[in-house]
Amino acid sequence: MDLRETFTLSVVGLLSHKLRTFLTMLGIIFGVAAVIAMLSIGEGAKQESLEQIRQMGISNIIVQHWDREEEEDREESTDRNLSRGLTWADARAISDIVPTAEYVTPQRELQTRALAGDNTFRTMLVGTTPEYLTVLNARVASGVFFTHEDMLESRRVCVLGADARRALFFFDDPLGARIKIRNHWFTVIGVLEDKGAASGKIGGVLEVRNTDEDIYVPLSTLLQRFHWEAGQSELTQITVKVDDPDRLNETAQLIRTLVGRRHRGVDDFKIAIPEELLRQSQRTQQIFNVVMGCIAGISLVVGGIGIMNIMLASVLERTREIGIRRALGARRRDILYQFLVESLLVSLTGGLVGVMLGYAVPEVITLYAGWRTIVPAWTIALAFGVSATVGIGFGIYPARQAARLNPIDALRYE
Template structure:
């Protein structure tokens, strides 16, 4: 008699039904058998969620620092430190005025691969409006700054060429400052006082996502508490650390100390204390046309500034994107290790299933003999025990998915670690758990089918 598809379906459905009855009749043992799969799947999902979150943070940081950017920052040196010998002492007497706008201009005009340059001067102030005071970071930049760091405006516009060249008192404010001073009104055209200067608001910055792991060393910082003004406005109306008295230069060359002159009368920024920093700028941000040119351009920038600074290493050149991409590669390796460790727990769970199923074969040997005696074939016995192990794995996998999702969210809430649960990680974890059930369930199923019916009935 030819076996129709319906007959085959009914026969194997019957075998699966017997497997379900066996699982339900031994709930505790089945649950304990599935524990390894549950925690294995939960570990895979939570570990991959941590890895995915770390990768996403790196991508966000790359967006924050801008694409193909190079950061030049000053390094404060002591001119009176003669402890390194005569050669160092001679070098310390060489005059370098520090990081200056002329350095930024030279980089833009000299290096062909450079696309944009923005000098940056940052000062901490208290902004005042209608008697309300709020701590802010006043930052002087060029108009290219917004595009280089992917800063978008939700209202108003950036500085015009006329406003930039003439050092006009205009500003673009961050989201927190807007909410603090202009919560119920349109900020455009309004004025904010910083020190003795009234700044006209011409634009507001859209709120940006900012991760706690981001750092100012790589040029990553939130714009929410910033008031951004043209760099010439900063130098003309607030503070210009590059305004140095020539007599003091000679004093420094003779080994004396250097102190700052000029600037505003703001109570936070100008005091009678002497400052040793002569850097006019806090950083220079340079954007290169192609990623492939980053390393070479950074080296050229280093040599150019070193020559302009009389061979004094009073600056540092950083390529944030390359550092972040290296960090991303490290994260990927870390993710592979985490996934492998979590995968081992799935294999251990599979071994547990195989051991329990092998013991179950011995315990149910009379049942196997009875089924064989009434006409069950070896394929039926294999199907029954294979279905049993697979169902345990699938059930454990489904419960493990729930545990993994909950665990990933708990990690995010309690440890403040960003986690992202992807469909891919859930699919992989569940697919592996089902595969483990089939692979490790086949050996016990085959052993059950190989039993001699007569010997089985004797037990």
């Protein structure tokens, strides 16, 4: 009996018990869908954190001001007298003293509202230096970024992030227009390219916000024009671009010592290395993937056992049929293939439906939970490979049982 014949026979056999076939298939469907969904969620999270970290600069070191008061008791507020927090002077010191620091850009952030005509937009006003562009790999889409001259004269000019531009000006040309931020008027001189950034938290340490919503002004302008409460840290963050990525850790250590000494030992800052965080998050990701993969794998095994169970029952139920076929000239091999193809068909069809479901589930998750999901192409090959293996692995025993039956014993079976 050729393969096509066996195939037809199996299809007919499966179709004669539609519900049973479907229920058996369900185990594989859910197993495969679970594997694909888990992997695509993992892959999406991986891509997301990768992009966030790339956005922060892979060869950067980030020194952030850390306001103890928010997190701990006020007991140590006397430290305030010893340290003034992160300052522009700290940034200059890093630039001067740390040999591996290629570029240093200080940053002061201020959450506020910007107005352009009738449009208002909640934004993060970022005071920084022209080095910001180089350090953060940002690009100007139109106009220019501010210069050191703008800095020296504390000019009231600003550069808009892509989202800020969209929110304030829609399709109008913002260059030369004036926007109002807390009683001060700023002239728009440039717009940054869309970074496609998203907000989130990396490795549970470093917060990343959507920098496309930022508005950039010269640091000197920000510090001079706006009113600041006494005792507030001058800077929010200093970003250091290191010339040699292999020396990130040493440089971070050096910066820690330097800034620590300047702050008279007050622990009011923290240092983060995006590259390190990336590695950490990848490690976490890997653990997540393995655990989820195992759980999904178990459901596949359970599905396979379901197939085996049904096939064993089917062999028993069809003992007489096997006897008749053997009496009419079927070889052991013909019987073996008949049952093996049946279980293979169940698992492969289940795998196919599972792949479709595995594609649909991440879509739904993205729609409702807003998580990014990516279905890697290789998971489909994996799903089919696994369902074929399950089909053969769990189908071979029942098929062997069927093929091993003696013709006369099978015929006499009641």
